[in-house]
Amino acid sequence: MEITRSALAQMVDHTLLKTDATRAQVSALVAEARELGAFSVCVSPSMLPITDELGDVKVATVCGFPSGNHTSSAKAAEAAESSRLGADEIDMVINIGLLKEGRPDAVEAEIRAVREATTGLLKVIIESAALTDEEIVAACRAAEAAGADYVKTSTGFHPAGGASVHAVELMAATVGDRLGVKASGGIRDYATANAMVEAGATRLGLSGTRAVLDGADGDEPGGQVGMGSAY
Template sequence: MQITRSALAQMVDHTLLKTDATRAQVSALVAEARELGVFSVCVSPSMLPITDELGDVKVATVCGFPSGNHTAAAKAAEAAESSKLGADEIDMVINIGLLKEGRADAVEEEIRAVREATTGLLKVIIESAALTDDEIVAACKAAEAAGADYVKTSTGFHPAGGASAHAVKLMADTVGGRLGVKASGGIRDFASANEMVEAGATRLGLSGTRAVLDGADGVEIDDEGDGGY
């Protein structure tokens, strides 16, 4: 079944990570987030702290973004600073090259370093479109072993692409409900968002949030009252 607009909104990280984004645009993002009733805004670390009225909206930021080719120490320092500046959640990018070399243990170590530096929730971006199924599973297992809270498909900046229902399902099957699964990258309409939720996504990263939510208008909660899934 399709998810309702309100339930979908509470799964959304309303995102602005463009390299030329301004503080005025971040302020507009926050205002829109409050209006739409989304879970959080996700912005670049340089935009912290957010001084606009947030209401119930959480603040997420990125770490080691977008390449992941930073040292573990640099990622940990960035996460620590962002946490001090008010980030409730950190979305870190793994070093994909380490995973490609078969060094999942090193990936686990860098995730653990960021976990220890983060005071809030930690999501681990694995760039699923650039990985084989076996590598997706290995990345998810490393994230869980290191104490992460979520695994996340994509930065939205990798040429291989963004989220796919196949990757989301594989990630959800691997973490077994113990971790959340965030789908992001290329989700531009309600049908795509609903497909990700059906595949197992528990959070969505969206930049065109209003258009996605508008596509959910008219979807009603079912008779069982379970949120319209």
């Protein structure tokens, strides 16, 4: 079934993580998120605290971004500071090299360090396009064991690519009945967003939110069949 515009909006982390982003652009992002009914805004840690009127919009930020090749203590310190500065949610990047070395226990340990430093919700970015199916499963299991709330496909910065339906399906099959699944990276139209939701995504990271939502308009005379909010 196709998800309605309003229900889809409530699954969106409206995102601005460009390296040259300005505070004025973040203010515009917040205003647009409120207008569109997005669930949250996701910005770089340096943009915290957000002083614009948020209304019901949550604040998310990133940690260990985008490479994940930071020490566990550095990631934990970053998460702690972002939490102190008002982040409701932290999206951390794992060290995927640890998975490639067959060390999921080390991945679990770094996630746990960030979990303990985070006061809000924790999403774990596994960079699924760079992983084998077995590594995706291992990353998801490590995230669950460490107490994370979500697993997330991608940063959107890795050369291997972003979210795929296959990865989302595998993540949802592994932990989706217990953790949320966020699809992010390369989702630029309504059809792709809807496919991710059908595959099991319960949150979407979008930078072009308006264009994606506009694609939901008029697809079904009198309105689409809605799935409702995931939250």
